[in-house]
Amino acid sequence: MTDLENKIIERAENLLESGEAARVVGWKKGEFYFDPSPAEFDSKEQLRDFVYNGFCGANLSKYLIQVSKKPGKTAVFLKPCDTFSLNQLVKEHRVNRDNIIAIGIECNGKLDIEKIKEKGVSAVTEASETGKEVTVSSLYGKSVMNKEDILLIKCLTCKSKKLVGVDETIVLGEMEEAPSDRFEEVEKLEKMTEAERFAFWKSQLSKCIRCNACRNVCPACSCVKCVFDNPQSGVAAKANDDEFEEQLFHIIRAFHVSGRCTDCGECSRVCPQRIPLHLLNRKFIKDINTCYGEYQAGEAADGKTPLTDYTVGDVEPNDVFNAGVRK
Amino acid sequence: MIKVDRTKADGMYAAISEKMPLFIPVKSAGEVNYAPWEKGADVSLDTLKTVKSAKDFFFPQSETMMRFKAEGKKIEIIDDRKEVAPFVIFGVRGCDYRSFDILDKVFLQEPVDTYYKERRDAAVIVTMACAKPEESCFCSVFGIDSADPKGDVTCYADDKYLYFKSNTDKGAKLMEIIGAFGTEGGEKEVEAQKKNTREIMEKLPFTHLDLSVFKPENLNKLFASEEWASLSEACLGCGTCTFVCPTCQCFDIRDFKTNDGVIRFRCWDSCMYSDFTQMAAANSRTTQLQRYRQRFMHKLVYYPSQYGGTYSCVGCGRCVNKCPQRLNIVKVIKRLGDKEND
Numbered sequence: 001m002t003d004l005e006n007k008i009i010e011r012a013e014n015l016l017e018s019g020e021a022a023r024v025v026g027w028k029k030g031e032f033y034f035d036p037s038p039a040e041f042d043s044k045e046q047l048r049d050f051v052y053n054g055f056c057g058a059n060l061s062k063y064l065i066q067v068s069k070k071p072g073k074t075a076v077f078l079k080p081c082d083t084f085s086l087n088q089l090v091k092e093h094r095v096n097r098d099n100i101i102a103i104g105i106e107c108n109g110k111l112d113i114e115k116i117k118e119k120g121v122s123a124v125t126e127a128s129e130t131g132k133e134v135t136v137s138s139l140y141g142k143s144v145m146n147k148e149d150i151l152l153i154k155c156l157t158c159k160s161k162k163l164v165g166v167d168e169t170i171v172l173g174e175m176e177e178a179p180s181d182r183f184e185e186v187e188k189l190e191k192m193t194e195a196e197r198f199a200f201w202k203s204q205l206s207k208c209i210r211c212n213a214c215r216n217v218c219p220a221c222s223c224v225k226c227v228f229d230n231p232q233s234g235v236a237a238k239a240n241d242d243e244f245e246e247q248l249f250h251i252i253r254a255f256h257v258s259g260r261c262t263d264c265g266e267c268s269r270v271c272p273q274r275i276p277l278h279l280l281n282r283k284f285i286k287d288i289n290t291c292y293g294e295y296q297a298g299e300a301a302d303g304k305t306p307l308t309d310y311t312v313g314d315v316e317p318n319d320v321f322n323a324g325v326r327k
Numbered sequence: 328m329i330k331v332d333r334t335k336a337d338g339m340y341a342a343i344s345e346k347m348p349l350f351i352p353v354k355s356a357g358e359v360n361y362a363p364w365e366k367g368a369d370v371s372l373d374t375l376k377t378v379k380s381a382k383d384f385f386f387p388q389s390e391t392m393m394r395f396k397a398e399g400k401k402i403e404i405i406d407d408r409k410e411v412a413p414f415v416i417f418g419v420r421g422c423d424y425r426s427f428d429i430l431d432k433v434f435l436q437e438p439v440d441t442y443y444k445e446r447r448d449a450a451v452i453v454t455m456a457c458a459k460p461e462e463s464c465f466c467s468v469f470g471i472d473s474a475d476p477k478g479d480v481t482c483y484a485d486d487k488y489l490y491f492k493s494n495t496d497k498g499a500k501l502m503e504i505i506g507a508f509g510t511e512g513g514e515k516e517v518e519a520q521k522k523n524t525r526e527i528m529e530k531l532p533f534t535h536l537d538l539s540v541f542k543p544e545n546l547n548k549l550f551a552s553e554e555w556a557s558l559s560e561a562c563l564g565c566g567t568c569t570f571v572c573p574t575c576q577c578f579d580i581r582d583f584k585t586n587d588g589v590i591r592f593r594c595w596d597s598c599m600y601s602d603f604t605q606m607a608a609a610n611s612r613t614t615q616l617q618r619y620r621q622r623f624m625h626k627l628v629y630y631p632s633q634y635g636g637t638y639s640c641v642g643c644g645r646c647v648n649k650c651p652q653r654l655n656i657v658k659v660i661k662r663l664g665d666k667e668n669d
Contacts, residue, residue, distance in 0.1 A: 035647075038561045039560060123462040207378075209379060225601075230602075270563075274357055
């Protein structure tokens with residue numbers, strides 16, 4: 001167990017014991033080292049299963065919508081990325097912030113077990129991180145991997161190591177930001193011809209099985225009932241006309257969360273077909289930055305947002321259309 | 328047994344696909360799924376688990392059942408189905424192959440689902456023996472021998488060769504094409520591989536899962552277990568587990584109105600979804616706990632109660648790998664099992 005994990009569990013224990021928090025939201029040990037699940041802990045005894053390791057990629061902020069309605073306070077552990085999501089949910093009045101004790105915790109990027117498996121290592125029993133290297137132990141021995149090669153897609157380009165809007169923090173070491181530019185991939189797509197871009201998205205989105213995992217995990221998708229789940233809506237598209245029809249669902253969803261998406265990357269993490277859905281959202285973030293000035297959703301829990309505010313300096317609709325490199 | 332050098336595999340695929348459509352695991356946009364073979368396809372036979380299972384061939388995600396056309400007071404019912412021509416599914420693992428038995432019990436009992444049956448009858452199935460099962464595999468719990476699956480033809484693979492053995496008349500016909508690309512032999516290598524695979528299976532972490540509490544007489548007790556609350560708490564209510572599952576068989580039938588009439592289609596449904604079992608008056612399951620419980624009770628208790636004790640899980644482990652929240656049937660089996668055996 002790392003010092004960081006120890007400190008986090010210690011804090012969870014005393015929050016529960018002192019009665020300051022009625023429950024703690026964190027990650028619970030799974031069947032393996034690499035499969036913890038988000039969970040609620042109500043007692044010290046339950047905390048025996050609490051884990052915080054390289055595979056705790058799940059963003060816990062969306063749980064707070066439901067949990068913050070329960071009696072008593074809920075303490076939650078949030079990685080830097082996740083704190084932006086909580087702030088955004090508070091801004092949208094989806095989470096009752098008064099009922100939450102938000103504890104920001106250290107994160108140096110989370111690991112992707114699928115990428116480890118692709119390197120031919122299975123039956124992983126532990127992954128210990130030292131700087132840029134990860135020592136992965138498995139039933140078949142140890143191998144040292146370059147951390148960058150086995151990070152979750154969402155952690156390859158870290159938007160910030162800031163812990164925003166939290167009540168306290170547990171950070172033991174320096175958090176290093178991933179150096180790469182998060183709009184690099186978007187720019188690559190913008191530079192493609194329309195036909196190339198269409199071919200790219202067609203091949204990616206054709207894989208979609210319409211499981212709705214991206215929508216259900218998304219902190220910005222917090223509608224009580226989604227229009228696509230409503231049989232009365234006439235658009236409850238359970239069946240596709242053709243395999244590319246899913247493009248409409250994903251593009252509409254990206255529009256719906258634009259200006260509110262904090263770029264937490266959960267959509268791409270959960271996709272069973274590993275479709276890089278975050279690229280759609282990043283395109284909108286990039287365009288908003290270009291058209292309305294730099295804006296990071298979730299940075300503040302109040303104030304106006306580019307798409308819900310009007311100023312005389314706003315770009316003309318035609319310029320919005322031309323915001324990309326499309327000529 | 329026929330032994331084919333892997334460098335000749337593409338030629339063999341081409342020869343098969345000249346006779347009939349050939350579907351095989353192909354890597355496309357980074358993921359491996361079944362796709363029609365075509366020249367240049369990035370075939371990935373060694374991928375243990377395609378993202379979607381092989382059930383799609385018989386029970387596709389959506390299909391048109393019939394069309395209705397109204398003229399005055401007359402309604403014409405149009406069946407657009409064409410005869411299903413024979414096709415080959417290549418590379419079906421032992422777990423997925425067993426899933427066909429589970430689907431058959433549902434779709435081929437009276438009244439027979441003719442949509443399903445036509446495709447099932449037309450398929451020639453080439454199974455693929457596993458050589459490197461991984462930690463999420465637990466087919467052996469359900470009595471499946473992944474080292475030696477059946478089907479019309481069984482294919483075994485090592486780094487250099489593919490070995491083929493025919494099991495049925497349909498298989499013998501396919502072997503006539505395959506035979507031209509190889510030579511007799513390979514029995515020894517295949518036997519060694521089978522032994523090795525079975526040894527690995529024996530050591531895997533889920534191999535000794537205990538299913539003894541999951542029996543019809545425990546239905547009420549299991550249904551009422553307090554464990555469901557914590558087991559389901561992180562469930563997102565997405566359909567990943569149901570859609571990657573080779574045995575999930577629930578569907579919805581809906582009408583789609585067009586200018587020209589009505590199209591009646593069938594599509595996969597998921598018991599994880601909020602509108603599943605929506606009826607005119609109400610929905611019998613209004614919480615995610617109830618939906619989650621339904622899925623696992625169906626696999627482990629309801630289905631076996633109805634079909635002579637066969638579980639509706641083949642231990643492919645796709646839900647273990649793909650659930651975004653890392654919930655899965657193994658956790659359910661272990662937790663409920665531990666509680667009942669205490």
